[in-house]
Amino acid sequence: MDTTTQASLPSLAPASATLHGHDTVTLAQAMGLLAIVGDLAMGQPIDASARAARLAARIALAAGGDAGAAAHAQMAARLRWSGSTATAAGFARLLGDDIGGRQAMLTRTLSAQQATRLAKVKQHLAPLAAIHCDVAGDIAAMLGLPAPVEHGLRHLFERYDGRGQPQGLDGNGVPAVVYHVALAGDIDILARAHGLSAALATVTRLGGVRYPAALVAQVAPHAQAWLEALEAPEETAPLTDFLPLSVPLTLVADTVELKLPWLAGHSRRVALLVQIAAQGVGLPDAEQRSLARAALLHGIGRAAVPNSVWERRSKPSDADWEAIRRAPYWSARIGNRIDGIEADAQLASQAYERLDGSGYHRSLDATTLGMPQRLLAAAAAYVALRSPRPWRAAHEPASTRTLLEAQVTGGRLDRAAVDAVLAAAATASVVPPTRQLLSAREVDVLRRISLGETGKDAARALRISHGAVRTHVESILGKLGCSTRAAATLRALTLGLI
Structure with a gap:
């Protein structure tokens, strides 16, 4: 990246600023969001990790594990792709398409061209595996999950034959949960892509290589029945470990933004800015809370759009814009699958709507956009303008104001909302003292x-x-x-x- 684009870093709303408790969700909600984000980042169906989690729990029990082992396998399977956003840029460089390329790797449908390209850059996969495992393990730790879950995620790509990553563990040195998750994922993904018979043939061939052959032999006879059982609603099993009741929603936003390094902290800044602006215009506490949460959720749909679209240094093509317009659709779609998040996600998906109907993804206009939507749109626009992007430097406050004023004059942004956001930005611009952990x-x-x-x-x-x-x-x-x-x-x- 050209250093000229990084000369001015955003000072608004550092991560240490408070959102007054509006940024917490239940552990189940956070894990649900992270699971779906990971699925989309890997080119998988929106329920892939949830399905693999149920299979992994059955595999753990079949292997002689107790209810605790089954719960650990289930949690690890839900979070197995939580480190995928952190490696998106790397896979985009290696394969051209971080989402499509990884989808082809998982389903074993790489084209001849992709396979040749991957063979040439195979040495670069180990560092990406290390990053994925490091981030996924940290996420488990930050969520307060049991140690076996964290440990498993930190060794997610280890193999039975010792040729895996990140440490080349082998045999019984690999955490059992890794085998349970890997086998569950392979059976589900390959059965969906090629049929169950082909899937079982592949996992049998990988027995003694990727996971123990004895485990495959234990599981294979039950695979069809277990896959059929996934069509029925999931029964919630009691957890055997003490787990936190709530966790930060900011962790979900931060994880998504690892996909594009120049986005780090973006949603946090939007959340704090829109919360202050909402207070300034006198919105009720409930609407302030929803706005802060919506701001933290408004970018999660980016996980479904390839990095090549976001990293363009030239004007986006029509095809690019079609993909960009679907990002807020995915934000709503993800949220709609998580109980208790639906309303916040719907508001989040309207961050790019405009009063004249020129926004996306639903082309809403002034007749349906209330003050919460108008504030969110103005806050997201402000933070984006004040932040550097690969194709431009960050705008200074004066030029940011000018550009927002032009949007008001053109009928796209609301006057009162822009004024409230500009006033909030002035209030939030003071950076508090740095904590002492780092110099x-x-x-x-x-x-x-x-x-x-x-x-x-x-x-x-x-x-x-x-x-x-x-x-x-x-x-x-x-x-x-x-x-x-x-x-x-x-x-x-x-x-x-x-």
Whole structure:
């Protein structure tokens, strides 16, 4: 990325600013959201992880596990793709399409061209696997899930033959939950893509390679009945571990935004800004709460759109715009599948509607867009303009105001909403003191690399040596207990450090 696009970093609403408790959801809601986001990022149906979770629980029991082992397998399967947004950029570079490419890998339908390309860059897959496992494990830890679930996710791509990632464990050294999740996912995905007979032939061939052959032999006779049982509603089983009642909704937003590094913290800033603006215009507390939550959800649909669309440095094509317009549709679609999130997700999906009907995805207009929708649209527009993008630098406050005023004059944004957002931005622009875990310079470096800058870019922008940046990055990773930059970004956002 050209460093000129990163000269001005957004100062509005650091992660440490409070959303007054509006940013919490139940553990089940958070896991449901993360599961669907992961499915879409991997090119899978919207219920793929939920199906694999039910299969994984049955496999754990068939392998002699107790109710606790089954619950751990179920949780790990739901979160198995939670690290996929962090590797989207890498797969986009390797395969051209992060979503379609990974979908073909999972279903074993890579074209000859894709297979050739993948063979040439195979050495680059190990670092991506490490990032995926690091982020997924951190997510499990942040959600307060049992240690076996976190441990399994940190070794998600290990194989029975020792040729997996990230540590090359083998045999009984691989957590059992990894085998349960891998076999469940393969059976479901391959049966859907090729039929059950072909799926069973493939997993049998992978017995002793990807998972124990004995496990495949135990499971294969039951596969058809278990797959048929997935068509019936899921029975909720009691959990054997103490689990938190609520978790931060910000974690879901942060995880989605790992897909595009330059988006880090975007939804948090929109959420805080729109909450202050809503207070300013006197909206009731319930509407303030819904707006803050909707702002945190408004970008989750991006997971379903390939990175190549978002990373364009030129004008988006008509095909690009068709994909972009579907992002808010997916935000609503995801939310509609999670009990208790539906209304917030519907509001979230209207962040890009405009008063003159020129917005998307439903082309709503002033007759149906109330003040909450108008505030959300203005806040999202403000934060986007004030933030750098691959194709432009961040706008300064004066030019941001001018551009928003033009949208008001053109009948696209609401005057009162824009005024409230501009007033809120002035209130929220003061950055509170940095927490003591990282030094001020380390925070500067982390903010740069979290937005996708290379070490050289950060060194030039901060006027320090490239070696100094490397030293700071090593210190940051050590202090945060992370092994990858993506995981450090996620943890730093959660801790309010950037």
